[in-house]
Every structure is written in structure tokens, then in C-alpha cells.
Amino acid sequence: MADHRSLPRNKMLALLGTLALVLAPHLAQMPVWLILVTLLPLGWRAHIAWSGQRLPGRAIRLVLACAMVAMVFLQFRTLIGRDGGVMLLACLVALKLLETTTRRDVRILTLLGYFVAGTLFLVSQSFWMLAYVLMACVLLTGQLFAWQREDTRFEPEEYRRALRLLLEGLPVALLLFVLYPRLAAPLWSMPADRAQASTGISDTMSPGSFSDLTLDDSVAFRVDFRGLAPQRDQLYWRGPVFERFDGHTWLQREFAPASTPTIVPRGRTLDYTITLEPQQRAWLFALDLPTQLPQGARLTSRLQAVYRQPLVNRARFDFQSATDWRIDNQDDTSLSQALALPQGGNPRARALAQGWRDLPPQVRVARALVWLQSNGFAYTLAPPLLEGPDEVDQLLFRTREGFCEHYAGSFTFLMRVAGVPARVVGGYLGGEYNAAGDYWIVRQADAHAWVEVWLEGRGWQRVDPTAVVAPMRVSGGLARSVRDSDRLPMLLRENAAWLANLRLKWDNVIYVWDRWVIGYDTQRQLQLLKKLGVDGLDSALYVAWLVGGFALILAAYTLASRWMPRSERPRDPAARLWRAFMRRLAQRGVMPRLGEGPRDFAARAAALLPGHADAIRQIANHYLAARYGDAPDAAQQLAKALKTLRL
Amino acid sequence: MAHSFSPTLAQLNRVILGKEDQVRMALCCLLARGHLLLEDLPGVGKTTLAHALAATVGLRFQRVQFTSDLLPADLIGVSIYERDTGRFRFHHGPVFAQVLLADEINRAPPKTQSALLEAMEEQQVTVDGTSYPLPEPFFVIATQNPQHQIGTFPLPESQLDRFLMRLELGYPDGAAERAMLAGESRRELVAQLQPTVGPTELTAAQQQVDKIHVSGPLLDYVQALARATRSHDALSYGLSPRALLGLIAAARAWAWLDGRDHVIPEDVQAVFPGVAGHRLVQRASGRVAPDAALELLRTVAIP
Structure with missing residues (x-):
């Protein structure tokens, strides 16, 4: 085994630092003890490099390797897959350090570093991760440059060169990204980011479950309208439907009837695309009421759009909705369940609604709304706590302060007592228009609950009691409708306008990234190719685009490389000829070194290319005579000699 | 262009084994009319090189061992009253030689050092108001022990600048050392040396x-x-x-020794460590930094 001390110490430490940086995002996902296990060889190697001690022997390395593999297996119960596989890779990279004695080992380690950097996209596919991986690539390439030199110096120039190299490769990468056939589905399913584990609307509704969400300003989904977007107070994004009431909580019905009612759309048709953030459920949020669903989605009997599987990845869905509708064929069971109430409780509310039973159904609804409007109800995010069995009574007759779920729940209670089939619908209301990218952002804080009542001849129709209590909530958004004392995310308050504006701009960047980079799949690729006039990946035109693209980039490089040195192109014809000569030799692998004289360079080139040794030496002599001597005809001889040179 | 110094070089290399570069540099220094500072441990052949150089070029040679009590007069000479003529007569000191070996120059006190360095710069000495020109050519080879040795007066930078070149001889490699151990005594070899060129040829070459x-x-x-x-x-x-002028002069001499009529970058690179090494002072340690010269050659692009 070669002596590792021949490797320069400062370069070794720089390599260790680079590798640690590349491994860091992986390690951040791992349990603490595994982090320590991986960092141990790194630290050990750093100590060895620093102190010049001997590397551990073969037996120690073998035991360490076995122990590490065993530990990874114990933690993940597998050595493959995202977590296990990546951890194993990290451990092996760390172990490889302990047997790194030659420059060849260092190169292998650097190449492993590139591979680890590639697997970082298994952690996250965000814009930031791309930036991190690119930075890692610059550092690793800089390491390759640095280790190419024999000496121990540190040169920032190498990182600049690495960056330039990477930038030069970018057009090719972009071309391949756009044109290279995309996979219809990812090779493996990407596990969801842990951060998104438990946000969003819950599957039951009790007092407080929606007002808690108002503090969460994370994005629920983004919407692109094709054509004119409706008014903000018409943006009811329909989610789960709560039909069963147990006196405190509103629940979804466990057993859905098989038959779905028929929707007869009326009014305007809206086309739009929703980009849904990852969540744990299969819920889609469509504008009330969806008439056309994307592939893989269906409408439940409660008219909620759901996807065939949980939406753990960010995904895009095309919808069509109607602004007005009629619903036929609702089965009787559903209607009778929409009248069901728990036994007893809330006597005052019951008494109130009993009084409306003789009126026509539509008038009962109107009566209830008028009653809400005229009895001094307030809209607040921090309502007083409701206690005891008669929560509806307490809200309606005592506290008179509440949030959307309070009013939606109580209103449904009243309607059911009055004999009108009613149910609570959860979802989002409104959203924020981003002028920077012409799309809408709907946040968790926009979560809302409203009521649907069944009216004979029209079917389920939307009634929003919150709109009566706090009209501004519906038309103006959350921030305008709550009191100043209520807690609300700073960014939702409108007096932080510049900050909000900045955030909208940035949100647009993220959105474009999600749409065009992460969401660039087979379908989008085919759409784009169609615009280029390509029908499919097997057409001749596709090949032409691919080859043409490469040719174009190549031509651009050639032009640039001809043009770039021209700015400092020497005026001396001999120097120009010499530069051309060096370029030709560089193509044969003889790279000029900084500070190397022409004669030394020629001697080295002659040794490397013995077949042309005489010609090379002669050219160098002509050049030296032309540039440094005062022989007037040497430049011509140099030109002549260069012409006859056949490398 | 052929030159007449090839036999000189060959003869020197027979005496000083395995030090072709340093021998060439020393000759180059002579041709460039510069003075040479040899810095190394005792016993690596500094004196032998000086002797051989003088003998093979056929120049008059003087050697002065510098000690801590050496006075300027011991070097330059002194005016003595002659009773016969009733006048002072100047007795020439050892400085009046064509090749002067100033051995262990850093052992002498600064006063004596500066007297020598003045002579080197002015090409003449002045005693009691009378100037005495030094012989042509005049070539000083000073040797110096590494400065961390005890009992030395390090030369200040301004005086180091007077030397065109500073060379280190270093230990010979194994083969050269073996040949030296097995061969004749260096002292005898030097004594047997025949001049290959004379002062006139040297002046012509210069x-x-x-x-x-x-x-x-x-x-x-x-x-x-x-x-x-x-x-x-x-x-x-x-x-x-002044250092740049010296650098160009040395590079010219190097090109001439190479048989060329023009200087190429490699000539500059060859003499640069010798010319620049003792003029570059490290900021951190305050010592001269010969390695810095090599590093500069690796980092400065040739226009």
C-alpha cells in the first residue's frame, strides 16, 4: 500500500470538506447515531491527514465495513431503496476515505462524490436542492482540477474554471432535458417530504379545526385559469363533505351510496389547472361544481373529486367547472341522512327552527340567514370556548362569536331541524392572485366551511352563512374580515405589502419550476414537441431537432472559442501562428502549462509525440527566432512549417 | 553561433563534478560582468569553484579569508611612508586582482564588507584622495555560510543587491560524490588547470x-x-x-553560452532563480526566499 502521506495535507482536508458537504443533506435525514457512524471515518481520516499517522489496517477496515452495513440494515431493515441504499452509499464513501492513499483513489472518491450529489434529488427536488447540487458539482470539479496538479498550493482559479466548465455544459444539459425521452412514471415513487405530513383540512370538522389552519400560510394549491377567472367570492374550492353530526363533531359518511347524482351544468364554464401540493390524502379541490375531471379522478356521490391514490407528490390536474347547476337523481337514503340529527340537545335552536317548518324550503333558508344577520353575530378567529352538550345553543344564543366552521355547523343544524336536507362542505375560499405569473395561490389559511341545502327541483345548492355574518371574508379575504387582535400570519396581513409582493414574485419562480421542471413529463414533452412540429419520439423530425440542437450548440462553442481569444489576440503574426500550433497540440493532449517557455513546451510535446518530434522542434525554433530574434523571414518559415505539419 | 567557451565549461565540469548548472551560471555571471555570491555549507566546493574558474579563464586570482577582525585596509591596501623617497607609497591590497575570492564574507564586520562592496560597484578604490582603478575584468566571488550559523554578520539587502547572482551548490549527487572520492584531490586538479581562454578573449566575449x-x-x-x-x-x-538590468544581462550571457544571438524566455527562466532569489525577501520571516522565484516562474504567463 502506498504511503498516504504523499498526498498533500491541505488538499486532503479540502476533499474531506467537500465530501462532507455533499453528504450533508442525506445525513440531515438520518437518525443521529447513523450520522455519527458516517462522520467517524471522515473525522478519523481528517485526523490522520493532519497528524500524518498511519491509515488503519485491512482488518480494522473490514470490521468497520461489516459493522456499518449491519447498522444500516438494523436501521432500515434493507440495504436497498431510498433510505437504506443512500445510507449504505454514504457509509461506503466514508470508508473509502480510510484506504485512500493514491491520487487514483482520490479521483474515485471525487467521482463517488458526483454520484452522491446526484442522489441528493432523492431527498428533495426543490429549486434549492438543484442549486446545492450544482454548487457541489463545482466544488467536486474544482477538486479534480486541484488534484491534477502535483504541488500543494490552493488556487481559487480552479473553482472558477470548474464553474465555467459547468456553465459551458449547461446548454447541452438543457437540450437533453427538453428532448430526451421522459419516463411516463418515475422509476420509483418519491416519498413525500416529511414537512408536508399533517397539514390541510382534516377529515372531521369540530369547532377549532378550521381556525387552526388560518395560522398556516403554506400553499395548498395553485390555479391557472384559461380565460377569465371568476370573482373572488365565487371561488369555492370544494373538498370533503361532512354529513354526520354527533352533537360536537361533523363527520364524513363512512359508507357512500353507489349512485352518483346527475349534474346538469348551467351558467359559465370554467377551464383551469390545479397544481396541488403534496398531501396525505387523495382529495382534489375543484371549483364548485366540477363537471369534467382529469384522468384518474372520480366524483364521489357527495360530489367530491378524489384521485385514485394519495397525492404524495406535487401534481397537476385539469378541471372544468360550472358556476351554476341543477342536480337530479339524489337517492333517498342520502337525503334522509342529510336530515339526521342526534337525539336531544340544543333545545333553543330546535325551538327556533321548528318555527320555520311551515314555510316553503327556500324561505326557511332565507329566514335562517336573516336571523343570523340580525342578531349581532361576530366573526373571529379566537372565539370563546364552547362547553357542554348544547354547543349550538351556546353559540347562537350566548357567545355569538365564531368562525366559519361554527356558523356552517350551526346553520346545518338549524336547516335539518327545519326539515331542509343540509350538509357541511369543507374546502377553501378565495385565494390570492399573483399578477407576476397570472395565477392564483390558495393557502391553507384560506380553508373554509360552508353549507349545502337540498332544494326540490334544483338539487344541492350552496349557502354560506359566513357570508352573512362577515361579508368581507367572502369578498375580501381573511385579513380584512378578522379583528386586529386575532392572530394571523404576518404575510396575510395587507400592511406588509412590499413583503407580500416579494413573496408573490418568489412564489412565481417556484411555480414555474414546479410546472416546467418537476412537472415536465411525457405528456408535457409531447405537447412541446408538437409545437416544434414533431409528432412522436420515433419521427425523423425528432432526430433532426436533437442532432440540429447539438450541431447548433457545437457551432456556438466553436464560434465563441474563436471569438473569445480574439479580444486578446496577439498582433504579432508569429504569436498568432504559435497559438494555433498550441491549440492543435492541445487536441492531441499536449496541454501548455502556465509559465512554460516555448522551447520547453516543444521539448515536452516532442517527447509525447515522438513521430513529430523533429517538426515540432523546428516549428519552435522558427517561432523563437521570429518572436525573440530579429530574423525577418522566420515568421514566414514558421507559417510554412506549420502548413506541412500533419498531426 | 559557436563560442569559444565550450572547452572552459568542459574543463570546469571535470573539476566540479555533477554541478553543470551552477558552473554554467557562474560563468554566465562572469560574462555578464556581475559578481557572484555562493551561499552554502562549508566543504561543498565553493572555494574550489572559485579557484577553478579563475584558473581556467587565465585570470589573476586572489583569495581573502574574511574574519571578524579583518579591516578595510587589509583588503584594499595601505599607504606606507617610504623613507628612501620621503613619500607615501600605496601598497595594493588583495582586492587588486582579476578574480577575488572573498571567503566567508559574512564573518567580516559590516565596515569591511561595505569597503569591498564599494569597490565592486565603483570598479576602483580611493585611498587618501587618490583613486586606483581596479583591473579589468574584475570579478568577485564571495562565499557565505548560511546565516543561521553562529558568528556571522548578515549582508543587508542593499548590499546583497550588488551581487548579480546568488548560487547554492548543495551536496553532490551519489555518483558525482563517488567519482570525486575515488579520483584525484581537487586541489591538485585545480593546480594542474591550464587556461582555455585569456583575459582578452573574456573581454571580447563580454x-x-x-x-x-x-x-x-x-x-x-x-x-x-x-x-x-x-x-x-x-x-x-x-x-x-537594477535587478532587472542584471536579469537581462545574465539572460544574454546564458543565450550566448547556448550559441544563440537572441534571448528567449527559457534563458530568463534559467537565470531568474539565481538573479532574483536573494533579492526577494519573505514578508513573514524576513529572510530571503529563493523558492519564491521558482514559484513565480510557474505562475507568470509568457506574453
């Missing part, structure tokens, strides 16, 4: 060296090197204009 062509691009390179020394972070100060 004149030819002056005519070696130096092109604009080469001056660009020399200036680029100078700029690099002046802007280098680790160095206290860069090369002086």
Missing part, C-alpha cells in the same frame, strides 16, 4: 554578450515577472530596476 538581441516580447516577460514580484502578497518588496 562585448559579444552585450550585443545579444533582446526583443520587445522578451522585455514584456521580464516586466511581467517584475510586476509579479512587486504585487506578491508574501514578499516584502519586488525586484529593483
Whole structure:
């Protein structure tokens, strides 16, 4: 085994630092003890490099390797897959350090570093991760440059060169990204980011479950309208439907009837695309009421759009909705369940609604709304706590302060007592228009609950009691409708306008990234190719685009490389000829070194290319005579000699 | 262009084994009319080199061992009253030689050192108001022990600047050392040396060296090197204009020894460590930094 001390110490430490940086995002996902296990060889190697001690022997390395593999297996119960596989890779990279004695080992380690950097996209596919991986690539390439030199110096120039190299490769990468056939589905399913584990609307509704969400300003989904977007107070994004009431909580019905009612759309048709953030459920949020669903989605009997599987990845869905509708064929069971109430409780509310039973159904609804409007109800995010069995009574007759779920729940209670089939619908209301990218952002804080009542001849129709209590909530958004004392995310308050504006701009960047980079799949690729006039990946035109693209980039490089040195192109014809000569030799692998004289360079080139040794030496002599001597005809001889040179 | 110094070089290399580069540099220094400082441990052949150089070029040779009680008069000479003529007569000191070996120059006190350095610069000495020109050619080879040795007066930078070149001989490699151990005594070899050229040839050669062509691009390179020394972070100060003149003169001599009528960048690179090494002072340690010169050659592009 070669002596590792021949490797320069400062370069070794720089390599260790680079590798640690590349491994860091992986390690951040791992349990603490595994982090320590991986960092141990790194630290050990750093100590060895620093102190010049001997590397551990073969037996120690073998035991360490076995122990590490065993530990990874114990933690993940597998050595493959995202977590296990990546951890194993990290451990092996760390172990490889302990047997790194030659420059060849260092190169292998650097190449492993590139591979680890590639697997970082298994952690996250965000814009930031791309930036991190690119930075890692610059550092690793800089390491390759640095280790190419024999000496121990540190040169920032190498990182600049690495960056330039990477930038030069970018057009090719972009071309391949756009044109290279995309996979219809990812090779493996990407596990969801842990951060998104438990946000969003819950599957039951009790007092407080929606007002808690108002503090969460994370994005629920983004919407692109094709054509004119409706008014903000018409943006009811329909989610789960709560039909069963147990006196405190509103629940979804466990057993859905098989038959779905028929929707007869009326009014305007809206086309739009929703980009849904990852969540744990299969819920889609469509504008009330969806008439056309994307592939893989269906409408439940409660008219909620759901996807065939949980939406753990960010995904895009095309919808069509109607602004007005009629619903036929609702089965009787559903209607009778929409009248069901728990036994007893809330006597005052019951008494109130009993009084409306003789009126026509539509008038009962109107009566209830008028009653809400005229009895001094307030809209607040921090309502007083409701206690005891008669929560509806307490809200309606005592506290008179509440949030959307309070009013939606109580209103449904009243309607059911009055004999009108009613149910609570959860979802989002409104959203924020981003002028920077012409799309809408709907946040968790926009979560809302409203009521649907069944009216004979029209079917389920939307009634929003919150709109009566706090009209501004519906038309103006959350921030305008709550009191100043209520807690609300700073960014939702409108007096932080510049900050909000900045955030909208940035949100647009993220959105474009999600749409065009992460969401660039087979379908989008085919759409784009169609615009280029390509029908499919097997057409001749596709090949032409691919080859043409490469040719174009190549031509651009050639032009640039001809043009770039021209700015400092020497005026001396001999120097120009010499530069051309060096370029030709560089193509044969003889790279000029900084500070190397022409004669030394020629001697080295002659040794490397013995077949042309005489010609090379002669050219160098002509050049030296032309540039440094005062022989007037040497430049011509140099030109002549260069012409006859056949490398 | 052939030159007449090939036999000189060959003869020197027979005496000083395995030090072709240093021998060539020493000769180059002589041709460039510069003075030479040899710095190394005792016993590596500094004195032998000086002796051999003088003998093979056929120059009059004097050696002065510098000690801590050496006075300027011991070196330059002294005026003594002669009773016969009733006048003072100047007795020439050892400095009146064509090749002067100033052995262990850093053992002498600064007063004596500066007397010698003045003579080197002025090419004459002045005693009691009378100037006495030094012989032509006049070539000083000073040797110096490494400065961390005890009992030395290090030469200040201004005086180091008077020497065109500073060379280190270093230990010979194994084969050369073996040949030396097995062969004749160096002292005898030097004594047997026959001059291959004479003072006239040397002067002629020096004149030819002056005519070696130096092109604009080469001056660009020399200036680029100078700029690099002046802007280098680790160095206290860069090369002086006098140093650059010396660099060009040495490069000319090197090109001449190579049989060329023009200077190429490799000539500059060959002499640069010798010419610049003792003029570059490290900021951190305050010592001269010969390695910095090599590093500069690797980092400064040739225009």
C-alpha cells in the first residue's frame, strides 16, 4: 500500500470538506447515531491527514465495513431503496476515505462524490436542492482540477474554471432535458417530504379545526385559469363533505351510496389547472361544481373529486367547472341522512327552527340567514370556548362569536331541524392572485366551511352563512374580515405589502419550476414537441431537432472559442501562428502549462509525440527566432512549417 | 553561433563534478560582468569553484579569508611612508586582482564588507584622495555560510543587491560524490588547470554578450515577472530596476553560452532563480526566499 502521506495535507482536508458537504443533506435525514457512524471515518481520516499517522489496517477496515452495513440494515431493515441504499452509499464513501492513499483513489472518491450529489434529488427536488447540487458539482470539479496538479498550493482559479466548465455544459444539459425521452412514471415513487405530513383540512370538522389552519400560510394549491377567472367570492374550492353530526363533531359518511347524482351544468364554464401540493390524502379541490375531471379522478356521490391514490407528490390536474347547476337523481337514503340529527340537545335552536317548518324550503333558508344577520353575530378567529352538550345553543344564543366552521355547523343544524336536507362542505375560499405569473395561490389559511341545502327541483345548492355574518371574508379575504387582535400570519396581513409582493414574485419562480421542471413529463414533452412540429419520439423530425440542437450548440462553442481569444489576440503574426500550433497540440493532449517557455513546451510535446518530434522542434525554433530574434523571414518559415505539419 | 567557451565549461565540469548548472551560471555571471555570491555549507566546493574558474579563464586570482577582525585596509591596501623617497607609497591590497575570492564574507564586520562592496560597484578604490582603478575584468566571488550559523554578520539587502547572482551548490549527487572520492584531490586538479581562454578573449566575449538581441516580447516577460514580484502578497518588496538590468544581462550571457544571438524566455527562466532569489525577501520571516522565484516562474504567463 502506498504511503498516504504523499498526498498533500491541505488538499486532503479540502476533499474531506467537500465530501462532507455533499453528504450533508442525506445525513440531515438520518437518525443521529447513523450520522455519527458516517462522520467517524471522515473525522478519523481528517485526523490522520493532519497528524500524518498511519491509515488503519485491512482488518480494522473490514470490521468497520461489516459493522456499518449491519447498522444500516438494523436501521432500515434493507440495504436497498431510498433510505437504506443512500445510507449504505454514504457509509461506503466514508470508508473509502480510510484506504485512500493514491491520487487514483482520490479521483474515485471525487467521482463517488458526483454520484452522491446526484442522489441528493432523492431527498428533495426543490429549486434549492438543484442549486446545492450544482454548487457541489463545482466544488467536486474544482477538486479534480486541484488534484491534477502535483504541488500543494490552493488556487481559487480552479473553482472558477470548474464553474465555467459547468456553465459551458449547461446548454447541452438543457437540450437533453427538453428532448430526451421522459419516463411516463418515475422509476420509483418519491416519498413525500416529511414537512408536508399533517397539514390541510382534516377529515372531521369540530369547532377549532378550521381556525387552526388560518395560522398556516403554506400553499395548498395553485390555479391557472384559461380565460377569465371568476370573482373572488365565487371561488369555492370544494373538498370533503361532512354529513354526520354527533352533537360536537361533523363527520364524513363512512359508507357512500353507489349512485352518483346527475349534474346538469348551467351558467359559465370554467377551464383551469390545479397544481396541488403534496398531501396525505387523495382529495382534489375543484371549483364548485366540477363537471369534467382529469384522468384518474372520480366524483364521489357527495360530489367530491378524489384521485385514485394519495397525492404524495406535487401534481397537476385539469378541471372544468360550472358556476351554476341543477342536480337530479339524489337517492333517498342520502337525503334522509342529510336530515339526521342526534337525539336531544340544543333545545333553543330546535325551538327556533321548528318555527320555520311551515314555510316553503327556500324561505326557511332565507329566514335562517336573516336571523343570523340580525342578531349581532361576530366573526373571529379566537372565539370563546364552547362547553357542554348544547354547543349550538351556546353559540347562537350566548357567545355569538365564531368562525366559519361554527356558523356552517350551526346553520346545518338549524336547516335539518327545519326539515331542509343540509350538509357541511369543507374546502377553501378565495385565494390570492399573483399578477407576476397570472395565477392564483390558495393557502391553507384560506380553508373554509360552508353549507349545502337540498332544494326540490334544483338539487344541492350552496349557502354560506359566513357570508352573512362577515361579508368581507367572502369578498375580501381573511385579513380584512378578522379583528386586529386575532392572530394571523404576518404575510396575510395587507400592511406588509412590499413583503407580500416579494413573496408573490418568489412564489412565481417556484411555480414555474414546479410546472416546467418537476412537472415536465411525457405528456408535457409531447405537447412541446408538437409545437416544434414533431409528432412522436420515433419521427425523423425528432432526430433532426436533437442532432440540429447539438450541431447548433457545437457551432456556438466553436464560434465563441474563436471569438473569445480574439479580444486578446496577439498582433504579432508569429504569436498568432504559435497559438494555433498550441491549440492543435492541445487536441492531441499536449496541454501548455502556465509559465512554460516555448522551447520547453516543444521539448515536452516532442517527447509525447515522438513521430513529430523533429517538426515540432523546428516549428519552435522558427517561432523563437521570429518572436525573440530579429530574423525577418522566420515568421514566414514558421507559417510554412506549420502548413506541412500533419498531426 | 559557436563560442569559444565550450572547452572552459568542459574543463570546469571535470573539476566540479555533477554541478553543470551552477558552473554554467557562474560563468554566465562572469560574462555578464556581475559578481557572484555562493551561499552554502562549508566543504561543498565553493572555494574550489572559485579557484577553478579563475584558473581556467587565465585570470589573476586572489583569495581573502574574511574574519571578524579583518579591516578595510587589509583588503584594499595601505599607504606606507617610504623613507628612501620621503613619500607615501600605496601598497595594493588583495582586492587588486582579476578574480577575488572573498571567503566567508559574512564573518567580516559590516565596515569591511561595505569597503569591498564599494569597490565592486565603483570598479576602483580611493585611498587618501587618490583613486586606483581596479583591473579589468574584475570579478568577485564571495562565499557565505548560511546565516543561521553562529558568528556571522548578515549582508543587508542593499548590499546583497550588488551581487548579480546568488548560487547554492548543495551536496553532490551519489555518483558525482563517488567519482570525486575515488579520483584525484581537487586541489591538485585545480593546480594542474591550464587556461582555455585569456583575459582578452573574456573581454571580447563580454562585448559579444552585450550585443545579444533582446526583443520587445522578451522585455514584456521580464516586466511581467517584475510586476509579479512587486504585487506578491508574501514578499516584502519586488525586484529593483537594477535587478532587472542584471536579469537581462545574465539572460544574454546564458543565450550566448547556448550559441544563440537572441534571448528567449527559457534563458530568463534559467537565470531568474539565481538573479532574483536573494533579492526577494519573505514578508513573514524576513529572510530571503529563493523558492519564491521558482514559484513565480510557474505562475507568470509568457506574453
